Amino acid sequence: MKNILIVLSGPTGVGKTDIALDIAEHFNTEIISSDSRQFYREMRIGTAVPDDQLLKRIKHHFIQFISVDEYYSSSRFERDVLNILPEIFIKNRFAIMAGGSGMYIDAVCHSIDDIPDVTPEIREKYINLSKNEPVESLRVALKLVDPVYYSLVDLKNSKRIIRALEICETTGRPYSSFLTNQKRERDFVILKIGLTRPREELYERINSRVDKMIEEGLTEEVRALYGMKHLNALNSVGYREIFEYLEGNITYEKSIELIKRNTRRFAKRQMTWWSRDKDINWFHPDQKSEIIKFITGKAMKIE
RNA sequence: GGGGAGAUACCAAAGCGGCCAACUGGGGCAGACUGUAAAUCUGCUGUCGAAUGACUUCGUAGGUUCGAAUCCUGCUCUCCCCA
Helix, strand or coil, rough: CCCCCEEEEECCCCCCCHHHHHHHHHHHEEEEEEECCEECCCCCCCCCCCCCHHHCCEEECCCCCCCCCCCCCCCHHHHHHHHHHHHHHHCEEEEEEECHHHHHHHHHHHCCCCCCCCHHHHHHHHHHHHHHCCCCHHHHHHHHHHHHHHHHHCCCCCCHHHHHHHHHHHHHHHHHHHHCCCCCCCCCEEEEEEEEHHHHHHHHHHHHHHHHHCCCCHHHHHHHHHHCCCCCHHHHCCCCCHHHHHCCCCHHHHHHHHHHHHHHHHHHHHHHHHHHHCCCEEECCCCHHHHHHHHHHHHHCCC
């Protein structure tokens, strides 16, 4: 009998945490978080980390385990999850991975190509380059070192161009040569459950959740991180808007409004990401018992 | 009661005789995405259509003009000032 990884995804604010807990409790197993911002120790309120009581009820992995100044990536996540899964499967046939970071989830589900890490010097060089040079010159550089990728990328997206240039310089090989597009088979079965709600319902929940975060002291959490605002981890919804307020660029009310809007947009982008994944079985979060029934039914058919 | 300013698409706001279905911003919608991805980037947003395009719009009713969101007149409403 193969082991089963239940992958629970859905847009921010849809109600993943509760369902994940219920499912984990029902199958008496543990939860792997696939939420790239809940990884960070210093970001708690703004990323809606489950409270201590809940965390005590069920063992969670990858929650607040690194610091905002540490480098992490979807590839490392893939490696780390694949490392920890066998331990969970010793005790239980089911494991559950819940979160909303599409790329991280995909890395675990079918792998991401092996590409060497970029050295900090090269990274810094290109970050500066992108600040000082127009996109055109980055394009020209890319065309020279990797014409294949040049023809594939969104040439308006300087972040993508820079990544390719960094890899080319680090490895001495074209970035495109690393992209195999191969999906690696895993030795466990993946069962994808998606949670969704009518747009209006979702947006209402998002709005009130932001208000709740503010009540819980999001502003103070962000203020304490002010010195680190340049870090990528803090370029996150809920943080950057409050930084703007702290710098006096916008009013407090405006920052809250922007957090709501940006969270809504984020949720929309998440839905777009998953819309092409035909393996996801969609449910409304209220359908808790149906979800568990669905999983049980599928599990019985898996040899 | 007198004088002035204004009414433009979901909102804000430009346009002030033809190049206007109407700049721009917001909001919304749709999409791309193999590396700090809650990031980054793109398209659409009067109606119908895949599209050429067709049709209905700029408070309202008329008028001037080959032609009006743009000019004139009445009306309605909003704001400001004086009484």
